[in-house]
Amino acid sequence: MSTAPLPPAHPVWDVSLRKTLRQGQSSFLVDVAFRSQARRVVLFGPSGAGKTQTLRMIAGIAAPDQARIAVAGRVLCDTGNGNGIRIKPQERHLAYMFQDYALFPHLTVRQNVAFALRRGLLNPGKDVASDTVDRWISTFGLHAIAQHYPHQISGGQRQRTALARALVSEPAALLLDEPFAALDKGLRQRLRDELKALQTELRLPMLVITHDDDDVGSLAEEVICLEAGRVVRHHHDPLDFLDTQSQGRLPHVAGRAGSA
Ligand SMILES: Nc1ncnc2c1ncn2[C@@H]1O[C@H](COP(=O)(O)OP(=O)(O)OP(=O)(O)O)[C@@H](O)[C@H]1O
Numbered sequence: 001m002s003t004a005p006l007p008p009a010h011p012v013w014d015v016s017l018r019k020t021l022r023q024g025q026s027s028f029l030v031d032v033a034f035r036s037q038a039r040r041v042v043l044f045g046p047s048g049a050g051k052t053q054t055l056r057m058i059a060g061i062a063a064p065d066q067a068r069i070a071v072a073g074r075v076l077c078d079t080g081n082g083n084g085i086r087i088k089p090q091e092r093h094l095a096y097m098f099q100d101y102a103l104f105p106h107l108t109v110r111q112n113v114a115f116a117l118r119r120g121l122l123n124p125g126k127d128v129a130s131d132t133v134d135r136w137i138s139t140f141g142l143h144a145i146a147q148h149y150p151h152q153i154s155g156g157q158r159q160r161t162a163l164a165r166a167l168v169s170e171p172a173a174l175l176l177d178e179p180f181a182a183l184d185k186g187l188r189q190r191l192r193d194e195l196k197a198l199q200t201e202l203r204l205p206m207l208v209i210t211h212d213d214d215d216v217g218s219l220a221e222e223v224i225c226l227e228a229g230r231v232v233r234h235h236h237d238p239l240d241f242l243d244t245q246s247q248g249r250l251p252h253v254a255g256r257a258g259s260a
Contacts, residue, residue, distance in 0.1 A: 010073035011035045012173075012205045017057050017067035017077075030054060030064075030229045038221035039205045040196075044241070045226035051209040052099075054226070055175050058207070059096045060089035071173050072205055095166035099178045101158050103150040109161050110146040113137060116169040136164035139198070156187045163195070173205040180215060192218040213245050 016033040030050040043051045056062035058069055060076065063086070069077040076092050078085040103112050114133045137146055140160035145153050153161070159179065166174060179195070180188040196219055199206050208219055216223055216238055223235040235241040 010070065011037050012039055012072055013041055013207065014068070014070040015054075015058060017054065017064040017069060019053065019057065019062070019064045021053065028229060030057075032226065032229070032231055034224050034231055034234055036222050036224070036234075039203060040199060040219055040221045041205075041207050042216050042220040042223045042238075043207060043209045043226060044211065044216060044223050046211060049226040050229040051226055052177055055096070055177055055207065055209055059094055059175055060087060060092050061096070074172065093169075093172040094175055095169065095171035095173075096175045097162050097166050097177065097179060099181060101162035101182075103158060103161060103165075105150050108147050108149055109142055109153065109157075110137065112150070112161055113142070113164045113168055115165060132168055132170075136168050140164045155183050156191060159183060159191060163198075167202075167204075171204070173207065174199075176206065176208045178209055178211075180210075180212070189214070189218070195219065213242060216241055 013034065013036040015035070017030065018032075019030045021028045021030065028050070030053045032050065032054045043054065045051050053062060057064045057067065058071070058076070064077065064079065066079045067077045068080060069075070071092075071094065075085055076087045076094075104115065107115065110133065113136055114130060117130060117132065137143060140163060142157065142160060142164060145157055150158055150161070159182070163179075180191060183191065192215065195206075206219075208215065210216065220238040220241070223233075223238050223241040224231055225233040225235070225241070233241075233244075235244075
């Protein structure tokens with residue numbers, strides 16, 4: 001008897017959202033929908049395509065006009081369901097890493113990492129005891145700089161601190177906005193490899209925004225291309241995406257190799 005695996009009950013990413021952004025006389029419509037079973041998905045598109053706005057609505061820090069958003073089987077927002085579901089950002093259990101990392105400048109590396117575990121309104125103390133914080137400080141090799149402030153550390157160390165801070169609360173998924181944009185080329189590739197290895201170990205769903213092909217090549221299982229606020233292509237194979245990109249860069253495209 002054949003034992004074909006059952007299809008998974010829920011897609012990892014089930015996103016359908018709409019929002020009109022208005023500024024003065026101009027407006028911009030974000031109308032994005034995609035479903036994916038992949039754990040490492042890249043949202044790719046030129047500047048102004050609507051990538052950050054999409055991520056902000058998934059995270060719950062921007063409110064869509066209409067949406068149904070479910071991540072890893074949990075419905076986070078459903079405006080079409082009776083009174084509607086809009087889970088608060090802090091209750092979505094998603095970690096969001098901003099383009100500029102948004103570390104707290106007046107807190108040390110250790111305090112920044114511990115921030116998500118604070119109770120009440122007080123910032124964590126400099127020597128806050130926590131096995132979880134220790135684990136992430138150690139995973140990202142931050143021991144030597146744990147008592148430094150963000151302005152005293154390098155770009156790569158800032159990025160690692162931001163990732164440690166994102167992971168310390170054991171999120172259900174990781175949302176990363178241009179995680180490597182602020183780094184130089186060599187460091188970028190090293191941190192991509194580290195991030196991929198970590199994601200593979202944790203099996204944590206990860207949605208990454210980028211307009212860098214190399215991020216796609218290193219990280220993506222699937223690629224969703226956004227232009228002018230909409231999904232224009234969904235590549236289930238990142239090699240297809242890279243192929244399309246390289247064809248687009250050729251001065252004269254005579255047809256794909258192997259095609260008639
Ligand atoms: N509050 C707002 N009011 C009106 N338009 C806005 C507002 N915020 C963003 N936009 C517009 O929405 C569009 C999408 O912006 P978004 O930041 O999502 O782009 P992006 O794809 O992330 O670009 P980048 O790669 O440069 O970060 C842009 O054209 C931007 O000007």
